[in-house]
Amino acid sequence: MKKIVYLRLFVFFCLCSSPAIAQKPAKQPAPDAGLSLISRQTIEAHLSFLASDALEGRQAGKNGSRVAAEYIKAVLSEYGVKPFYDTYFQPFEAYSPAREKGFDFQVHPDSIARYTQLPAYRKVRLQNVIGYIEGERKEEYVIIGAHYDHLGVDDLLAGDKIYNGADDNAASVSALLQIAKSFVVSGKKPSRSIVFAFWDGEEINYLGSEYFVENVGSHSQIKAYINLDMISREGLLPTLYPAFEIPEATDKNTASANQFHLVYTGELEALNKKIDKGIADNHLHIIPKPAVIAHGARGSDYLAFSLRNIPVLWFFTGLHPDYHTPGDETGTLNLEKLFDITKVIYLSLKLLANEE
Numbered sequence: 001m002k003k004i005v006y007l008r009l010f011v012f013f014c015l016c017s018s019p020a021i022a023q024k025p026a027k028q029p030a031p032d033a034g035l036s037l038i039s040r041q042t043i044e045a046h047l048s049f050l051a052s053d054a055l056e057g058r059q060a061g062k063n064g065s066r067v068a069a070e071y072i073k074a075v076l077s078e079y080g081v082k083p084f085y086d087t088y089f090q091p092f093e094a095y096s097p098a099r100e101k102g103f104d105f106q107v108h109p110d111s112i113a114r115y116t117q118l119p120a121y122r123k124v125r126l127q128n129v130i131g132y133i134e135g136e137r138k139e140e141y142v143i144i145g146a147h148y149d150h151l152g153v154d155d156l157l158a159g160d161k162i163y164n165g166a167d168d169n170a171a172s173v174s175a176l177l178q179i180a181k182s183f184v185v186s187g188k189k190p191s192r193s194i195v196f197a198f199w200d201g202e203e204i205n206y207l208g209s210e211y212f213v214e215n216v217g218s219h220s221q222i223k224a225y226i227n228l229d230m231i232s233r234e235g236l237l238p239t240l241y242p243a244f245e246i247p248e249a250t251d252k253n254t255a256s257a258n259q260f261h262l263v264y265t266g267e268l269e270a271l272n273k274k275i276d277k278g279i280a281d282n283h284l285h286i287i288p289k290p291a292v293i294a295h296g297a298r299g300s301d302y303l304a305f306s307l308r309n310i311p312v313l314w315f316f317t318g319l320h321p322d323y324h325t326p327g328d329e330t331g332t333l334n335l336e337k338l339f340d341i342t343k344v345i346y347l348s349l350k351l352l353a354n355e356e
């Protein structure tokens, strides 16, 4: 870092010693008001509550996830982010056959009709938490989302029994709360309306995002979906299409400490360069590793959107050895990286919410 400072001083000195250039200094981009509102301390405060043992791993349908939902709602309200529907909560139910594993929960009415004919079935009550900022072109939307549920508690585990889900996905929820605040407080109305979605039931078949997309009305009005899932460590990008598989780790598919996977469907190719410029202009110490995915790729809540041909962008720092274990705790996170990636996500949302 010191080398960069010396280099800048040297460049500054050279510019100043040339009279022709000294009269016309290169124009610096104006500092972004919203960006400077993003606070590392606040992100950490949200994170340490959401990933604490008190929330018992935020399992969908259980008490810990309801506490998380109430917390997100209270923070959105405090920040002045309006609810998307009449209230912040979008409640829904999911069903599965009695003998199946949790992964087979479904929200589609046809599946529910079929399962409720069975002699025994399982039912879980869930809720998305959804905030909203109205844009100039009110009927055009950009949606940004992060799931807040995780895997809960397993009493049969030896040792630590709580899946805290700090990287998966309390970190993203904390980042998204800060980003929503920045959009409200910076005061400028975006061109497009922005929906801030906190999904329930991601860990049991991407239920919250699927329910929302199934019921939201016209999909052509949704210009893009930005997904935040696991954004504060370093690791591997799995194979996502046609199935979720874990390949051998190589330099090409692994993000290091100052890198993240910028995963997108082909329509958003041009956004890449603009994100690079935002990172450079704002001196953020983080580097994207771009990766294109097919519509229909599995892995996280973007699936519901990409299946309906909505362009998606996913911020992801990769799978790591603590993924889906009780070891995914706050102490293992790279908080400096989380802070920088939150800013990159804010800039990307701003681009998508304001482009023609």
Ligand SMILES: [Zn+2]
Residues within 6 Å of the ligand: 147, 168, 169, 202, 229, 230, 300
């Ligand atoms: Zn996740």
